[in-house]
Amino acid sequence: MNDVTRSRESTFGLNPSNYTYGSLDGSLSIDARASRQRKQFSLSYAKSNRTYNNRLMASYGSGLLNGGWAFSASLSRRWGEEAYVPGTFTDGWSWYGSLEKRFGNNHSLSLTHMGANTLNGRANPAIQEAYDLAGTNYYNPNWGYQNGKVRNARHARQQQPLTVLSHEWKINPKSELETSIGYQYGMTSLSGFDWFNATDPRPDYYRRLPSYITDPDLKAEATHLWQTDENYRQVDWENIYNVNLNSNETILDAGGIVGNNVTGKRSRYIIEERVTENKRLTFAMNYNQVLSDHFVLSAGVLAQGQKSENYKRVGDLLGGEFYVDLNQWAEQDFPDSSEALQNNLETPNRILHEGDKFGYYYISTVNKNMGWAQGQFKFNRVDFFAAFHVASTEFYRTGKYRNGIFANTSFGDSKKENFNTYGAKGGVTFKLNGRNYFFVNGAYETRAPLFENVYVSPRTRNDVIPNLVEEKITSIEGGYIMRAPKVKIRTTLYYTQMNDGYNAVNFWHDDFRTFVNYTLSNIDRRHVGLEFGTEVTLGQGWSTNFATAIGQYYYTDRMKATITQDNNADVLAVDDTIYSKNFFFANGPQHAGMVGITYRSKKFWTAILSANYFGNNYTDFNPARRTVSGVELLNEGELRESIIDQQKSDGQFTLDFFGTKSWRVSDIFNGFRRNTFLVFNIGVSNILDNQDIVQTGFEQLRFDYADKNPNKFPPRYYYGFGRNYFASIIIRFN
Amino acid sequence: MNNLLHTSKKLLVLALLAIISIHFTSCREDEFDQPPLNGADPNLTVNMTIDSLKKIYRDSIIVFNKVVTLNNDWIISGVITADDKSGNFYKTMVIEDATAGIAIRLDQSEFHTKFPIGRRVFIKLKGLVMGDYGNLIQLGGYVDNTGTFPEAAPIPFSLVNEHIIGGMYNLNPQPAKVTILDLSNTDKWQNRFVEIQNCEFDPADTNQTYADAVLFQSINRIVNDCNGGSVIVRTSGYSNFATKKTPTGKGTLKGIFSIFSSDKQMIVRDEFDAKMDSLRCNGAGGPASLINISDVRNLYSGTTTAVNSNVYILGVVTSDRNTSNLNSKNLFIQDATGGICVRFAANHTFNIGDSLSINIAGQSLGEFSGLLQLGTSTPNVPNANGVVLATGKSVTPQVVTVAQILANMAGSDSWESSLLKITNATISGGATYAGSIQINDASGVMTMYTASAATFSGTAVPSGTVSITGILSDFTGTVTPPNTNAQMLIRSTADVQ
Known part of the structure; x- marks a missing residue:
């Protein structure tokens, strides 16, 4: 949708925006209304080897027509059977349409709709041993051959169309009111395997790796197979279908009806889809008033209501005839209770067919209201602004299944959680002269926690962490900007402290032999660092730029964990201490630098070559290892250190190129109008084909408590693409 | 306007300085946080001492060998002093707090990997039983009625983690x-x-x-x-x-x-x-001190006793094992103060003329048919206690008369087991040396004895006046004339000249 979302205003850092209160790293407001679109028609085709192979796009803007109408539309298709990583594919459509009518000079009304339906085949991050055995850092364990064709078990689907009706009223030359109402609905889903009474179908399940096998002959055989046989290290669809086709079973009292015995092929493996269906309604009003040459007042309100339905459903029975709605993990803890096995006591032992919901089904409702006001003061030598907001957030869970283990706390509405939050920010920019500016901004705000971070196990019950508090954020930044004809500099020092955050993680726990939920609280983080950028015009079309960001993003306190199980009502720990102080936040490289050189030719072409550095990319850590029980009975030494210390990925370099050339078509071919342009873009990233760039790494949450071996479930990594390109050709005219 | 400008300029400078200093002081210190090296105690309140718990047991039963079930929400805590690492404590953990100690039976093999000596544990007593084993109070998981008496059976494996919660470790309990x-x-x-x-x-x-x-x-x-x-x-x-x-x-x-x-x-x-x-209570085990053989002889009080000090004797061997006129386990040894018979545990290899030191600490001292012996009771003197220091030594026999011998035997008995010489004597009472024959000198008559196993027992006795060198022995079984216990034992025919 790039064509139609070009009209945008963005602000950096804590600087004020006219359209919203803004967040810590700025704000982005996209004006996609028809009247803002250029009057033109454009058609483009692009080829790439990144996440998709082909893109076709057509856009039309009518510009402002007589009678005050404007119309704009765009349609785009992206597809690619195999993208950069094997097994991944893209299949997507997106569309946009906007109709606007001006009433006189003071009112306009517009209706805009946009949406995208995408289906992607996904890659999963693997452990380094698997990458090394497969011989490539792009090994993807999600796919396998089925009848000679590549089939990926992990599909991501998305469709969330948005419709906005907005009204703009120029009340007088100095004041303006914008009202809009938007409705977005749709779904996202992610598919994967579910299995019952069968071996783990994932080819990189830890027991299939040579490092797990102790017998030296078997280990050598497994190593050889991993290295040489592609089928051995990918999903064995044939075996999965065989197992299902031979799984004849009779389910007694199916659906809770006594005597209703169902016989047939009961799938041991299925593809399940974890679905979130969203509906969101937003109402906003923004008011801007120029009160004097020096003072602009803005204010606004926003109300938003959202309901998300979360459930999973049977995607593909993989050769079987039915599946059954049962909690297989509860069989261990409650071998004699058939009730404990039920995901929904209202429909026990339910027979499932493709498309049926099962497992869990709950609705999250989140309602927000916000009001804000801001004053911006501009003088010759100094600008300053002050703004504040107040907000209230309410959320609650509604369970649609009565879970067999949590029969009393899973069904119906949970307690409504309410949070009243506020914030204020302000800043000063001092203009030394027309070229040099110094600025200081500060902000303090409180934020409501997120629904998904405070329910201990929203799939199974209504419980939240007790004593919820708002997150408190303090931020201050200061810097210097220089804008001279040939040199531009911008540098900022920033400090942000965010206290009392929450996070929820869920994983299979070796010691307790059940799925365990770690709900983390008292998460205190600090972001502190320096950003510096400069662009220098060298003359004759040449310019160079340099940018660096050096930061430290880390936890400043020990988190607390409340630990619960999914198969047992016992609370395993309340406020267990996680020794997380000084561990780094895993948000990508915390040190980055870039140097680039650009040539702009008078003959309408541009070439840019840039070199990039990424460093201090930390692997996300498993909180369960940094506890007293994670290193229980280990004395100081290498093993204890290897469990506690946080890994850092090596620093990496890449080299990128971008070039663009445009032609006036009528200069080349006769018969074309003067305003027809042809543009060719090509970008090649990572020219040197560096395939060792760890994009994200995270420690597995499963930990070997028995032997305290951190290499039994080693970290997983995603690697950044090697050499990749994007080339497009666009023709536009009006 | 200028004031505003001026103020805001100042504020800006202050603010910039503040930001710079906040920035540099808020950087991360070097070390990753880590859990405490010796673990941590769990969040449990100890509300019972081991002593009170055992008192409750004693008070609640009439006689031992009963088992009581604990139904209260009591929690005790103690440091582990014995685990199953060496195998000497089978499925048993022993803990103690400041007041008392108690054993806990648990059915978890190699539990020392989780609950080693030096770790504090917290025991949730509710649901456990307390019983005794031979009056030794212990905690267990349930009542075992299969034996003679009800016993506390070990806590089943699946319940161990419910009842026993580990705390700090490396606590190094002192006895x-x-x-x-x-x-x-x-x-x-x-x-x-x-x-x-x-x-x-x-x-x-x-x-x-x-x-x-x-x-x-x-x-x-x-x-x-x-x-x-x-x-x-x-x-x-x-x-x-x-x-x-x-x-x-x-x-x-x-x-x-x-x-x-x-x-x-x-x-x-x-x-x-x-x-x-x-050194042991009796001094043994360290360097021994030298004792005179006469002092050893004086230790004998009439009944078999043990040499209760860390001592050794040093003398020359006067008996000859090669002529077999005495038991192969025995020898006679003499120093400047006297002689004594020593019986070893096995046939010895010490030769006549050996300068021998024998450690006699703790060895028995008693009479065998009248003859005072070291090592008279089994186990006899270990052969290893004898150390040859030199060979080829000789002892000068004391020249005495028969009457003097008899008088000494009846009196201080100090010449028993020492080497003596009788001159101007005649031998009578037998054609060969074998058995008991008589020595006659001017002062009296005494017995000379040769064992039939001796190499010279078949040799004919000489006639005429001779000098006889031999070891003075004592045998209460003497029946032949002259009916005294004194006996001379010669080493070979060379002793009769």
Whole structure:
């Protein structure tokens, strides 16, 4: 949708925006209304080897027509059977349409709709041993051959169309009111395997790796197979279908009806889809008033209501005839209770067919209201602004299944959680002269926690962490900007402290032999660092730029964990201490630098070559290892250190190129109008084909408590693409 | 406007400085956080002491050998003093707090990997049982009625983590220093970690294996203090130190004090709990001191006794094993003060003329048919106690008359076992040396005895006047004339000149 979302205003850092209160790293407001679109028609085709192979796009803007109408539309298709990583594919459509009518000079009304339906085949991050055995850092364990064709078990689907009706009223030359109402609905889903009474179908399940096998002959055989046989290290669809086709079973009292015995092929493996269906309604009003040459007042309100339905459903029975709605993990803890096995006591032992919901089904409702006001003061030598907001957030869970283990706390509405939050920010920019500016901004705000971070196990019950508090954020930044004809500099020092955050993680726990939920609280983080950028015009079309960001993003306190199980009502720990102080936040490289050189030719072409550095990319850590029980009975030494210390990925370099050339078509071919342009873009990233760039790494949450071996479930990594390109050709005219 | 500008300029500068300083002071310190090195105690409140718990047991039963179920929400805590690492404590953990100690039976093999010595544990008592085994109070998981008496059975594996929660470790519990007499208060000390001072293994139990690892049998070894007190050290045949040998010296003994009915027992955790390398109560084990043979003879009080000090004798061997006129295990040894007969545990290889030192610490001293002997009771003197220092020495026999011999035998008996010479005597009473024959001199008559096994027993006795050199022995079974116990034993025919 790039064509139609070009009209945008963005602000950096804590600087004020006219359209919203803004967040810590700025704000982005996209004006996609028809009247803002250029009057033109454009058609483009692009080829790439990144996440998709082909893109076709057509856009039309009518510009402002007589009678005050404007119309704009765009349609785009992206597809690619195999993208950069094997097994991944893209299949997507997106569309946009906007109709606007001006009433006189003071009112306009517009209706805009946009949406995208995408289906992607996904890659999963693997452990380094698997990458090394497969011989490539792009090994993807999600796919396998089925009848000679590549089939990926992990599909991501998305469709969330948005419709906005907005009204703009120029009340007088100095004041303006914008009202809009938007409705977005749709779904996202992610598919994967579910299995019952069968071996783990994932080819990189830890027991299939040579490092797990102790017998030296078997280990050598497994190593050889991993290295040489592609089928051995990918999903064995044939075996999965065989197992299902031979799984004849009779389910007694199916659906809770006594005597209703169902016989047939009961799938041991299925593809399940974890679905979130969203509906969101937003109402906003923004008011801007120029009160004097020096003072602009803005204010606004926003109300938003959202309901998300979360459930999973049977995607593909993989050769079987039915599946059954049962909690297989509860069989261990409650071998004699058939009730404990039920995901929904209202429909026990339910027979499932493709498309049926099962497992869990709950609705999250989140309602927000916000009001804000801001004053911006501009003088010759100094600008300053002050703004504040107040907000209230309410959320609650509604369970649609009565879970067999949590029969009393899973069904119906949970307690409504309410949070009243506020914030204020302000800043000063001092203009030394027309070229040099110094600025200081500060902000303090409180934020409501997120629904998904405070329910201990929203799939199974209504419980939240007790004593919820708002997150408190303090931020201050200061810097210097220089804008001279040939040199531009911008540098900022920033400090942000965010206290009392929450996070929820869920994983299979070796010691307790059940799925365990770690709900983390008292998460205190600090972001502190320096950003510096400069662009220098060298003359004759040449310019160079340099940018660096050096930061430290880390936890400043020990988190607390409340630990619960999914198969047992016992609370395993309340406020267990996680020794997380000084561990780094895993948000990508915390040190980055870039140097680039650009040539702009008078003959309408541009070439840019840039070199990039990424460093201090930390692997996300498993909180369960940094506890007293994670290193229980280990004395100081290498093993204890290897469990506690946080890994850092090596620093990496890449080299990128971008070039663009445009032609006036009528200069080349006769018969074309003067305003027809042809543009060719090509970008090649990572020219040197560096395939060792760890994009994200995270420690597995499963930990070997028995032997305290951190290499039994080693970290997983995603690697950044090697050499990749994007080339497009666009023709536009009006 | 200028004021505003000026103020805001100042504020800006201040703010920029503030930002710069906040920035540099808020950078991350170097170290990753880590959990405390010795773990942490769980968030449990201890509301019962082990002493009170045991008192409740004692008060609630009429006689021992009953099991009570604990239904209250009590939590005790103690440091582990014995675990199952060496195998001497089978499915049993011993803990103690400031007040008392107790054993907990749990059905978890190799539990020392989770609950080792030195770790504090917290026990949730609700649901557990308390019973006794031979008056030794212990905690278990349920009642076992299959034996003669109800017993506390070990806590089942799946429930161990429900009841036993680990806390800090590396706590290095120290034993209470006690005497064996202190341990008579069995209620106070049972299952406590103690250290007995100044004790040694009984001589019969020194340098012996702790237990029988071949047949997996437990063995009781005795440990004594120097005041006559003793305890049993009982070790299981399944212990990984069962084949190690008990120490021979005196020192300290650490272990868990246990009782079995009226037996006082120490159960050690491993062979290092016995640290005994000093001189024993009787002084043995260190460098021995020299004692005169006459002083050794004077130690005999009429009944068999033991040489109760760390001493050795040094003399020349006067008997000849090669002529076999005496038992192959025996010899006669003489120093400047006198002579004595020594009986070894096995046939010895010491020759006539050897300068021999013999360590006689703890050896028995008694009479065998009238003849005073060292090593008279089994086990006799270990052959290894004799060390040859030189060879080819000779002893000058004292020249005496028969009457003088008889008088000495009747009196101080100081010449028994020493080398004597009778001159101007005649031999009568037999054609050959074999058996008892007579020596006659001017003062009287006495017996000369030669064993039939002696090499010269068949040799004809000389006629005429001779000098006779021999060792004076004593035999109460003498029946032939002259009916005195004195007997001369010659080494060879060369003794008769």
